[in-house]
Every structure is written in C-alpha cells, then in structure tokens.
Amino acid sequence: MIILLDAMGGDNAPDANIKGAVKAINQIEAEVVLIGNKDVINSKIKEFYGKNDVSEISDRLKIHHTTETIEMCDIPTQAIKHKKDSSMVVGFKLLKEGNGDVFISAGNSGALLTGATLLVGRIKGIDRPALAGILPAYKGRLMLMDCGSNTNCKPINLLQFAQMATIYNRNTFGIEHPTVGLLNIGTEETKGNELVKESYRLLKEKAEELNINFVGNVEGRDAFSGKLDVLIADGYTGNVFLKTVEGVGKLVKRTLKESIKKNVFRMIGALPAMPSINSLAKAMDYKEYGGALFLGVKKPVVKAHGSSDERLFEFTIKQAEQFVKNKAVDQMIEYFEK
C-alpha cells in the first residue's frame, strides 16, 4: 500500500507533515510518499534527524518532487487548473493513476474538494461527495456528514450522505445497522427549515428500501449520547455544528486550566485528578479522532485538519491506512454503480 501525503499543505507544513510521517512509518505497513519540494524536505530531514536522505529513516519513506504549492489564499478552481506541479494536484494524479492508494492533505480545503471531484472523479450515482468527520460521543463516536463541503444542499444529497455513512459504518466499524439521525432544531417532523423538512420526508420514505436505520430528527443536545452513529446535515449546518463543538471544547480546556490555577491550593489539590482531566480533554478534542474522509469520490481522500501538528499527522496517516484496508471506497463504488 502507498500513502500519498501532501508535504506542503497545512498551517504547520512542511515540518509537522514530515515529523508526523516519520513518527507513523514504524507503526504502519504502508509506504509513505512525501509530495513536495525535494530540497526543502531533505534539508528538514537533515535538520531534524541528521540524515542525508529519507531512505536512511525508512526504506518505506519516499519523496515525490514537486515545485509548486497551493496556498490557503488561492482560489480553488484556479489553483487546481493552473498549479499543475503543486503537491496537491500531483498527489491527485498519482492517486488517480494508481501510483498511490490514498491521498492526505491539510492544505486549502476548497482546492482539495475541487481537486478530488475534478481530478479523481465522483462515484457514479453520487451527486455531491461530502466530508465525513468523526467526533467524540459518550463512550463512543459520532460520524458527522457533511462537515462542510457543500454549503448549499438538496434533500437528495442528504439522502446520499446517509447511504454513504451507513456503508462506511457497517464496513469499517462493523455496525450492521448504524443509527442515522438528521440534525435539526426539534424532534418533530414539522420542525426546521424547508431543506431539513423535505430531507426528513425523503429519508423516512426511502429508509427501508435503502436499508438506512433512520431514527429521525436529532437535536445537538442529544447528538453525543453515544446512541447515535451518524448525524446527517447540509454542509453549512454541519460546519456550524462542528466548529461549535470545537469552540466549546476550547472553552472547557481554558476554563478548567484557569480554574485550577486560581490558587496554589487548588492547583496542588488538582494534581491527583490530572489523569481524569487529561482523559476528558482528550475525549473532547475532536482532532484526536483524525482527519475527515471525503466520501463519494472514486479513491480514498483524507482531509487532515488545517492546523494539524505532527501528532495529528501521525494519527491521520494511521487512519488513512485503515481507510484503505477496509475497502470502504470499493464497497461504495460497488453499491452505487450497481
């Protein structure tokens, strides 16, 4: 297996990308190809590890040289069209041509989604591919789809998100009938805006035929109960949800830290509780749950968090290997193109 990693994308590139790959390489079986400027990568390898070449670190660590980088401020479609030798465009080409099994990038999100759709291609039967993210839940996890790739959706898109997420959960997590909820502001079917009301009707109507275990509308307050496997939303609402989770998580960490620091007695008193507090902080950090999977395109594409650090790259690379091993994309192609 070959994992293609955009070495130049992300807020902490290329340092975090390279360090993450080095950390991951001995925990996986796959090859990792760092796609980016060879000179830059090699000088970092020298600086961080005192080696002259990536091969001295592992014979499964490679470099694929490119000369351009898509920046965060680039306009997605233009960048994909014109920056032919960028780490992202080259990554997609290698993936499409079969010279890699999965592509990971923490770069410009818009460009990544545009590139995946244009260069790798949609699965026949899927109108809109979408980002599936994994969030913490009570004694479990929650898959959110769409995390933000489609700002404007139609009910049919949400139905397809439900189908894809169901296949993924069944295949990868071994949940035969994953529970699927529709993010809404009330549980009654009369609640919500037009999109969500129509999506509810469509999901309800098609659930049995498509083997979706649709449990109806779910409010954000009940999303993390651990009983829900999949939460479906249009990309706008899904992204509001995702970033709110992140915001509250940040607030929790900060408040707890300050509250403990308030006085020295509290601080000393808190020391024995630190394992509990740390495991909470870990459970609350959705980055612990890795990158988001771009489902609906013909090959595995993983969107790493833009602010990924080396630890998160390490985690996302391991997650990507699992993504390929589980053949989720193949199963989706088989299901939708049948």
Next chain:
Amino acid sequence: MIILLDAMGGDNAPDANIKGAVKAINQIEAEVVLIGNKDVINSKIKEFYGKNDVSEISDRLKIHHTTETIEMCDIPTQAIKHKKDSSMVVGFKLLKEGNGDVFISAGNSGALLTGATLLVGRIKGIDRPALAGILPAYKGRLMLMDCGSNTNCKPINLLQFAQMATIYNRNTFGIEHPTVGLLNIGTEETKGNELVKESYRLLKEKAEELNINFVGNVEGRDAFSGKLDVLIADGYTGNVFLKTVEGVGKLVKRTLKESIKKNVFRMIGALPAMPSINSLAKAMDYKEYGGALFLGVKKPVVKAHGSSDERLFEFTIKQAEQFVKNKAVDQMIEYFEK
C-alpha cells in the same frame, strides 16, 4: 414592580415554578404573581410548606386564578386563540393591561412567541422579535440572538437583531460598543449560504450609521473567546448552535464524572479538585445564565428553559426583575419608534 409567572408551564410545573418563586421572593423587591389554578397551587403550598395560603409565605406572593393550561403538544396559534383562560394567555393580558411588568413562562415555546407577538405586540420598526440568550464565554458571557424563534429569516431581520442586542448590551451590561459578530462557517465575506452572505453585506453597510460595532463573521470555534459580546444568527442556525453547546456541555459533565469514577484511586484523588470541576460544570451550564429574553415586543417577556427546575426558576425570576429595572424594552421602543 410585579413579576407575572406562568405557574403551569414547563416540564416540572407547577412544583418547580412554585418552589422557585418562594426561593426568589426574599431576594427581590418585586411582587410575584403565580398565574394558574388556585386550588392546585394552594394544595402544593400546603404540601411543601404547611401553609394555608401563599400570603403566609410572603405578602408579595400572590395567585391569579386561571382554569386552563396550554400543553406542550398544543398548536401555538390555536392555543393562544382558544384557551382564553390559560395561564399563558392570561399572563399576556395582565402584562398588556399594565397589571404586571414582566411575564415569565417555561411553557410551549411556539405559543409563547405567538402570544407575545399577537397579544403584547411588536415594537414599531421591528419586523421579527427574537430570543436573546446568554451563554458562558471565557471570563465572560456571550449573547446569542436569535436562539430559535425565527426559522426563516431575511437579512433585515438579522440587522435588527444586531441593533436590539447592541442596545441591550449597552444598557444592561454597560458595554458602550459591544462587539457584534455574525455566525458563519468562515471569516471571509465570501463564506456561507446566501442568507449569511447578504446579511454580512447589510451589516457592514449599515454598521456605522446604526452605531453597531460589527466585527464580521465569527466561527463557532472562536465564539467563546470572551472578546465577542453578541453573536447574530437566523433562528435555525442559532438554535443548532445553542443545542450543540448544550450537547457538548452534557458530554463534558458525563465524561468527567465517569472518568473520575473509573477507579477508586482516581475518585479519591479527584476530591481536592472538585471545586475546580464544579466551577467548570457551572460555567459550562448555560442554564446558569437564566432564561432567554424575547426582544422586539412592547413589554418584557422572558422564556424560561422548558426543563427549568426550582433553582433555575429562582434565577430567572431574579433576572426578570433586573430586566425590568434596566428599562431595556423602553429604550428599544424609544430607539425604534423615534
């Protein structure tokens, strides 16, 4: 001052409503009128306090007898029209006629908003009144408006929410130029759905003229930084945001509790940290911040949380007294009707 309290509305009515009023009465100067069935209320007073009449508890505690109750399952407009002797409809009438200064209800939200608009009336110049809720933030608070009363909004509605929230923050919290952000999925002005993009343009265009300190788009991840005073959203998105905050809060509490209980050593170890953990739990609980204010109608109306317990009713009653004292509604009328 007279505070009108719907004694029959809410998941824990009338017990929590009555107990909350009794707890609050000695902490406030105002009269509290319990609106509801006299026999039911008096039998509860007997049961809880061994008294024959509310006057034995305080001469500022009264009952206004009504015979009907609007249930959670009632259709809002029909309930307001037909249940003329319900605690909610009577509450609005007393408020409108000047026999009370503020009305609090934890009952059917739709009926409360419909009733406030139909029976009390909108302020001239306001197209859509909306719910303003107070949430925790880092070393501070965040006002969210609209919390969920208007599922479908136009940009002009969001502009008016920004105006009302600005007046409220200036007047009640003494913040001369409260920072106002627009909830969105990115900070760039090109981000978001059509409503939010147009609202951004309108807010930017009108900010100076209307003396709104508009700071642009704000993502959920940055909303709780403590630097933002007001977060504006349409009622659908605002409600998704609000309930997601609640959901994460619940997850935090539950995870922390379980994590501490995991083994007895951890539990004992955690004891000295309990003040910190409790103050976090308190800071995370948006119920601590009271009910939501229905801004844009001619009199003060407070929507108490549907699941309010006695502690929350106590808090909301004190908050309502403050709401009247600060004359926020009068200032809004003066501003918009000028």
